[in-house]
Amino acid sequence: MVIRSPTAPALGQLTDLLGSTEEIANRWAKTTAEPVTLRVNSTRITREALLQRFAQKGVDARALPVSPAGIVVASPGRVQDLEGYSEGLWQIQDEAAQLVGAFAPIREGLRVLDACAAPGGKTCQLAEHARVVAGDIHRGKLRKLETEASPLGLRERIELLEHDATLPFPSGLKLFDVVLVDAPCSGLGTLRRHPELRYRRKEEDIARLAKLQRSILENCVQILAPGGVLVYAVCSTEPEEGEEQVFAFLRAHPELALEAPAAVDPWIADGCLRTLPGDRGWDGFFAARLRRAR
Numbered sequence: 001m002v003i004r005s006p007t008a009p010a011l012g013q014l015t016d017l018l019g020s021t022e023e024i025a026n027r028w029a030k031t032t033a034e035p036v037t038l039r040v041n042s043t044r045i046t047r048e049a050l051l052q053r054f055a056q057k058g059v060d061a062r063a064l065p066v067s068p069a070g071i072v073v074a075s076p077g078r079v080q081d082l083e084g085y086s087e088g089l090w091q092i093q094d095e096a097a098q099l100v101g102a103f104a105p106i107r108e109g110l111r112v113l114d115a116c117a118a119p120g121g122k123t124c125q126l127a128e129h130a131r132v133v134a135g136d137i138h139r140g141k142l143r144k145l146e147t148e149a150s151p152l153g154l155r156e157r158i159e160l161l162e163h164d165a166t167l168p169f170p171s172g173l174k175l176f177d178v179v180l181v182d183a184p185c186s187g188l189g190t191l192r193r194h195p196e197l198r199y200r201r202k203e204e205d206i207a208r209l210a211k212l213q214r215s216i217l218e219n220c221v222q223i224l225a226p227g228g229v230l231v232y233a234v235c236s237t238e239p240e241e242g243e244e245q246v247f248a249f250l251r252a253h254p255e256l257a258l259e260a261p262a263a264v265d266p267w268i269a270d271g272c273l274r275t276l277p278g279d280r281g282w283d284g285f286f287a288a289r290l291r292r293a294r
């Protein structure tokens, strides 16, 4: 299917009617009624204290039912104007993505690698609890991660690494206790927010991406310490990228075992975490936690 872009005259007419592109964007941003989901920056404020500040400013916000750090704001308007934005008290993050981040067992002092980190929602979530090496193949996207982390006060806790995760990591890096592979994927669990994927994705993409994911997993397991945990995640509900991928990888790596944490129990089946798009307004995610034998 070909999606036509509007012709120049049509765009001109729209601009005459509505004003400049910037004005249109601002007007849209001010009037948007879409709820927005936040993760509280636990290094700066508690969820209860942030909810109180929202209430004092008349912001319609409530705690999310599943993620302990999550808040939903009913009509945020321009997010830059929302209470706490300039103080870095929160970051926008889907509740299901928050669950995936929380799936990685993080505590201060552990060596943590986020191998496919940009734009950095999960890196920042992890960096609230430990220092993180954040790798990504795209330099520009790592810059975006920096601009996300700085206002949250987390930049100092993150070491950026421009690196292709299919290739051996620099020899100077020591083994990691926790490795997160939030892999490049079809994104088909996020159709709600990216409806264009319906037209962009082709059937053969799934096999190509599954091959790339396997190659990243094979490389990342090399840098995992004995007793360490590899968390694999995709924002897709395709089995080739999710359970089939993980079970094939496990068959080739008897030193790894699936570990199902109890914290997110209702969404665990066969030891893996699955969220469905549309369910509670979430994105569709798949995640699995694999522990390496000592």
Ligand SMILES: C[S@@+](CC[C@H](N)C(=O)[O-])C[C@H]1O[C@@H](n2cnc3c(N)ncnc32)[C@H](O)[C@@H]1O
Pocket: 115, 116, 117, 118, 119, 120, 121, 122, 123, 135, 136, 137, 138, 141, 163, 164, 165, 166, 182, 183, 184, 185, 216, 235
């Ligand atoms: C699903 S996104 C990660 C989202 C991120 N974890 C977050 O929560 O914001 C996948 C990332 O993998 C990166 N990527 C793609 N191929 C890669 C590779 N071969 N090595 C490392 N990163 C790669 C992409 O640039 C993209 O930023």
